[in-house]
Amino acid sequence: MRSKIFIDFHTHHDRQSSDLINLQTLHVTPELQAESLPNTCSLGLHPWFVQLETWEAALANLVDLAKLSQVVAIGECGLDRNIDLSLETQIAVFKRHIELAEELQKPLVIHCVRAFAELIALKKNTKSSMPWIIHGFNKKEEVFQQLLKHDFYFSFGAAILSDRSPVTQAIATMPQGRFLLETDDRNDINIEQIYDRAASLRHISLETLQTQLVETYRQLTRLG
Ligand SMILES: [Zn+2]
Structure with a gap:
């Protein structure tokens, strides 16, 4: 894998x-087919779209799909206290993702809204050995610590572009190897902007950041 890539x-x-x-994430339905998957992707049941009748x-x-080699991570999946689903x-749904990640030795990409205590408890209780990566992280310093x-692990996105975001501090001091970058559902920003901003907050060059994140990505996804 070359290092000067985003x-x-x-x-x-x-x-x-x-x-x-481009690690595209797809919400899995009973109908999703292997032929429609992108070359590199992450698959899971997003809590917003989980339906009681169809989730099993x-x-x-x-x-079945997660076994395919183009599926490099499981998720996004997770917990969200702002939705109606209990x-x-x-x-219960999230635990099945945890088991699957463990079985396939693929990392988990996590969506978490106002349920960090539950998330930490699950991580402790399941003793999962795979990386748990919280995507779109934008919470205050205490939660982060x-x-x-x-x-x-963390994946940071558009929030780091704002000077008022609490995560600008987090990303500036974050240990190397513990984070990646993302654009999520935004199409008004691109990943190059996020990289530029992260490099400047960490006082390193874009090239150095690229090399470091390729290494992090390889470690987290166990890809060569
Ligand atoms: Zn997302």
Whole structure:
């Protein structure tokens, strides 16, 4: 893998470029087929779209699809206290992703809204050995430090572009090897902007950041 490339670790958009690894994330339904998967992707049941009637069937499909080599991560999946679906159901669905990640030795990409205590408890109780990467992280310093202590990884996106965001400090001091970058569902920004901003907050060159994040990506996804 070359080192002067950009990695968009979590995006809902299809974008192709010779210097980009575009990790497109797809919500799995019972109908999703292997033929419609992008070259590099992450698959899971997003808590927003989990339906009581269909999630078991969607999960069975995920178990099949996730074995494919282009699926480099499991997710996004996770917990969200701002939605109607009960946290109990969300935890049940999320636990199945945790098991699958473990079985396939692929990292978990996590969506978490106002449920960090539950997330930390799950990580402790399941004793998962795979990396748990919280995507779109944008919480205050105390939460960040606590998650860091519990060995979580992070993927930072548009929030770091804002001077008011609490994560600009986090990314400036973040240990190397613990984070990646993303654009998520935004199509008004590109991953190059996020890289430029992260490099400047960390006082390193773009090239150095690129080399470091390729290394992080290889470690997290166990790709050569
Ligand atoms: Zn997303």
